[in-house]
Amino acid sequence: MRIIGLTGGIGMGKSTTAATFRRRHIPVFDADRAVHALQAPGGAAIAPIAAAFPGTVHDGTLDRAALRARVTNDPASLKRLEAIIHPLVRHAQTRFLARARRAGRSLVVLDIPLLFEGGAWRLCDEIIVVSAPGSVQRARLRARGRMSEAEIDALIARQMPDAERRRRADVVFSTGIGKMSTYRQLARWLAHRKHR
Numbered sequence: 001m002r003i004i005g006l007t008g009g010i011g012m013g014k015s016t017t018a019a020t021f022r023r024r025h026i027p028v029f030d031a032d033r034a035v036h037a038l039q040a041p042g043g044a045a046i047a048p049i050a051a052a053f054p055g056t057v058h059d060g061t062l063d064r065a066a067l068r069a070r071v072t073n074d075p076a077s078l079k080r081l082e083a084i085i086h087p088l089v090r091h092a093q094t095r096f097l098a099r100a101r102r103a104g105r106s107l108v109v110l111d112i113p114l115l116f117e118g119g120a121w122r123l124c125d126e127i128i129v130v131s132a133p134g135s136v137q138r139a140r141l142r143a144r145g146r147m148s149e150a151e152i153d154a155l156i157a158r159q160m161p162d163a164e165r166r167r168r169a170d171v172v173f174s175t176g177i178g179k180m181s182t183y184r185q186l187a188r189w190l191a192h193r194k195h196r
């Protein structure tokens, strides 16, 4: 089974690219979604977060904005949160890979924002990085309207620089032009792989 890593900075187009893989019946592990599931009511991360960040969990429900505010400009708190979340995500990822192997899959995708930082790149046979100009990235985040300009700056600043990610990629999909162009790059890449 070949494992493809899919990563890129926030808003660069990971989810959009992952959706295209899914449409082609290639299973995708979505690390962000796994985090959300762990943090949903009843999720395994709720109790440790409530203990480490008092006041962010009410009646078993996580206040994401409150937790985000706590960790945004506080590297030590973010480290503490990551130390809770990342082992649980890795566990979910291991289960995903085991299930895919049992199902006899030949190709799977790991969609992980922190693919390089978290070490999952080591499991991958090939790595795709999605990349768009910084101005496009910021415009997309602004359009979502969920983060303040300061939160956007802080998040981009603490992520790995785009140039470094591209350097470590086997293939880069440019996602700054339009979705059709990204679909075409992906289709070409998949077609090429089949002949190997």
Ligand SMILES: CC(C)(COP(=O)(O)OP(=O)(O)OC[C@H]1O[C@@H](n2cnc3c(N)ncnc32)[C@H](O)[C@@H]1O)[C@@H](O)C(=O)NCCC(=O)NCCS
Binding pocket: 010, 011, 031, 032, 035, 064, 065, 067, 068, 071, 078, 081, 082, 085, 089, 113, 114, 155, 158, 159
């Ligand atoms: C701080 C939290 C509660 C904020 O929640 P919120 O709903 O506002 O954002 P969401 O989780 O949807 O993430 C928004 C974007 O930020 C990126 N991001 C989130 N956490 C991190 C991080 N620690 N480092 C880099 N990027 C991150 C996500 O990949 C995503 O692209 C949440 O992001 C969290 O628990 N983060 C820590 C877990 C983590 O490291 N996740 C990274 C993916 S494995």
Ligand SMILES: Nc1ncnc2c1ncn2[C@@H]1O[C@H](COP(=O)(O)OP(=O)(O)OP(=O)(O)O)[C@@H](O)[C@H]1O
Binding pocket: 008, 009, 010, 011, 012, 013, 014, 015, 016, 017, 032, 113, 140, 174, 175, 176, 177, 178, 179, 180, 181, 182
């Ligand atoms: N190739 C593309 N061309 C134009 N717009 C795109 C393209 N890819 C993604 N977008 C748009 O950019 C925004 C971010 O895309 P997407 O959600 O796929 O990024 P992401 O990397 O998964 O983000 P996050 O890191 O926050 O999860 C979306 O509004 C999406 O419609």
